[in-house]
Amino acid sequence: MDSSGDVTLAGVAKAFGDVVALDGVSLRADVRETVAVVGPSGCGKSTLLELVCGLAAPDRGTVRSPRAALMPQRDGLLPWLSALDNAGLALRVAGRSRAEARAAAHEHFAAFGLVGFERSRPRELSGGMRQRVAFLRTLLAGRPVLCLDEPFGALDALTRGQMQRWLAGALAREPRTVLLVTHDVEEAVLLADRIVLLSPRPGRVVETLEVGLPRPRARTDLAVVELRERALAALGETVEAPRGTAPEGRR
Amino acid sequence: MAAALLVLALLGGWEALVRGGAVDALLLPAPTQIAEALWTDRAILAEDLAVTGWEVVLGLAAAIALGASLGFGMHLFSPVRRALRPLVIGSQAVPVPVIAPLFILVLGFGLAPKVLMVALVCFFPVTINLYDGLRDVDPDARKLLRSLDASRWQRLRLLEAPSALPTTFTGIKVAAAVAVIGAVFAEWAGSDRGLGHTLLIANGQLETARAFAATFLLFALAVALYGFFALLERRVVDWTPRTASQGGP
Numbered sequence: 001m002d003s004s005g006d007v008t009l010a011g012v013a014k015a016f017g018d019v020v021a022l023d024g025v026s027l028r029a030d031v032r033e034t035v036a037v038v039g040p041s042g043c044g045k046s047t048l049l050e051l052v053c054g055l056a057a058p059d060r061g062t063v064r065s066p067r068a069a070l071m072p073q074r075d076g077l078l079p080w081l082s083a084l085d086n087a088g089l090a091l092r093v094a095g096r097s098r099a100e101a102r103a104a105a106h107e108h109f110a111a112f113g114l115v116g117f118e119r120s121r122p123r124e125l126s127g128g129m130r131q132r133v134a135f136l137r138t139l140l141a142g143r144p145v146l147c148l149d150e151p152f153g154a155l156d157a158l159t160r161g162q163m164q165r166w167l168a169g170a171l172a173r174e175p176r177t178v179l180l181v182t183h184d185v186e187e188a189v190l191l192a193d194r195i196v197l198l199s200p201r202p203g204r205v206v207e208t209l210e211v212g213l214p215r216p217r218a219r220t221d222l223a224v225v226e227l228r229e230r231a232l233a234a235l236g237e238t239v240e241a242p243r244g245t246a247p248e249g250r251r
Numbered sequence: 252m253a254a255a256l257l258v259l260a261l262l263g264g265w266e267a268l269v270r271g272g273a274v275d276a277l278l279l280p281a282p283t284q285i286a287e288a289l290w291t292d293r294a295i296l297a298e299d300l301a302v303t304g305w306e307v308v309l310g311l312a313a314a315i316a317l318g319a320s321l322g323f324g325m326h327l328f329s330p331v332r333r334a335l336r337p338l339v340i341g342s343q344a345v346p347v348p349v350i351a352p353l354f355i356l357v358l359g360f361g362l363a364p365k366v367l368m369v370a371l372v373c374f375f376p377v378t379i380n381l382y383d384g385l386r387d388v389d390p391d392a393r394k395l396l397r398s399l400d401a402s403r404w405q406r407l408r409l410l411e412a413p414s415a416l417p418t419t420f421t422g423i424k425v426a427a428a429v430a431v432i433g434a435v436f437a438e439w440a441g442s443d444r445g446l447g448h449t450l451l452i453a454n455g456q457l458e459t460a461r462a463f464a465a466t467f468l469l470f471a472l473a474v475a476l477y478g479f480f481a482l483l484e485r486r487v488v489d490w491t492p493r494t495a496s497q498g499g500p
Contacts, residue, residue: 050394053398054398055394055397055398068398069398069399070394070395070398072391072392072394072395073391074389074391075391076389076391076392076394076395077392078392078409078410078413079490079491080413080416080488080490089395089399089409090399092409093396093399093400093401093405093409094399121490123490123492141399
């Protein structure tokens with residue numbers, strides 16, 4: 001773990017019992033680059049993020065990354081905390097006082113469209129707002145790398161589109177190195193600088209696509225559509241599995 | 252409203268049954284006779300209620316303290332878990348009427364054996380519900396805290412203890428509802444006052460109305476204790492659908 005550089009995975013393998021989640025995965029994310037990891041459900045995408053965040057060690061290969069902040073698949077908000085306290089959770093864990101954490105979190109509430117909901121509990125927030133609170137919490141962890149696990153997977157199509165645009169804007173303001181796990185190819189094309197396509201379990205890298213399109217991107221841009229079709233073709237039919245089904249089917 | 256009507260109908264039916272001579276009033280006194288006994292014996296019964304109520308409150312407090320220590324201990328230290336789990340479960344297989352006289356023999360006729368008996372009956376639901384609640388944590392939140400390098404103490408304080416609160420309250424409410432049973436058995440085994448004692452004496456003297464009056468007060472005591480903890484729960488645990496006063500999104 002170094003504190004400045006890029007994220008590098010080289011020949012990483014990870015199995016849980018007999019289930020091989022990742023089998024020889026290599027990828028790289030340069031500083032302030034967004035890399036999307038795309039693959040069907042159960043291809044070990046979440047496992048990959050756990051390795052980068054240091055929650056698990058690979059069986060083979062090496063993982064090199066600065067300290068990373070995780071945004072888990074289903075937001076992971078604590079139901080008994082207000083939006084403000086959830087957003088400031090990382091600061092509380094880092095030893096700051098409740099007042100300090102709240103003040104630091106509140107500075108961002110306007111930019112995150114959360115003003116007026118400081119005291120709301122997660123169950124009183126809409127899906128999009130929950131994701132924004134969770135993303136703010138991830139940002140406030142103050143780590144150079146963000147690991148986002150299907151951040152918009154549970155949202156309806158309309159909200160997902162809004163949140164994708166919003167995330168692109170937020171990352172333009174607060175650039176970080178981002179690993180974005182998704183099963184939505186279009187989301188990857190809209191947000192990422194590079195797309196790593198994974199095969200179904202055991203997860204292997206099928207292809208790496210450089211996006212290199214100017215931002216902001218729209219789903220109707222010809223280049224976006226072309227790239228999406230290329231990625232889908234490389235993945236075969238497997239990506240078209242139903243959305244929002246079981247969480248990564250490991251363990 | 253519906254509940255009140257149902258109770259009224261049941262009481263009316265009961266009254267008619269006894270007055271009509273279908274049941275011997277010595278075996279089953281009519282509600283009005285029980286109410287009468289409640290009134291005429293109010294001095295004794297009030298004293299009994301205070302005695303038994305105090306036993307139950309102290310016993311519940313002891314059960315919650317013991318249940319909390321055991322629940323946290325078993326959660327945090329696996330040697331404690333391995334050593335205590337069979338004992339905790341086994342303690343519930345001990346027949347209360349059999350163990351109660353032993354408590355009296357060892358601890359005398361005072362307050363101590365009653366409190367201990369109530370605690371023995373009540374600590375199990377508290378322990379198990381707390382213990383399960385501490386382990387039954389949202390896996391995403393657990394991952395999140397680990398990724399933030401939270402210490403063991405922080406995981407317990409920020410995540411596990413709050414997530415265990417709703418189930419712990421369930422355990423405490425179950426304990427509150429059954430607590431009076433422990434007190435009654437302990438009083439039966441050796442006591443000169445309390446609702447259990449009066450119940451036993453009244454039974455022996457065929458004072459069925461007074462026995463039923465004492466039973467009614469035990470019933471009211473259990474309901475009141477349950478109500479107290481249900482109210483406390485609503486104030487403390489205000490984030491679950493069960494306890495939230497306002498609707499969700």
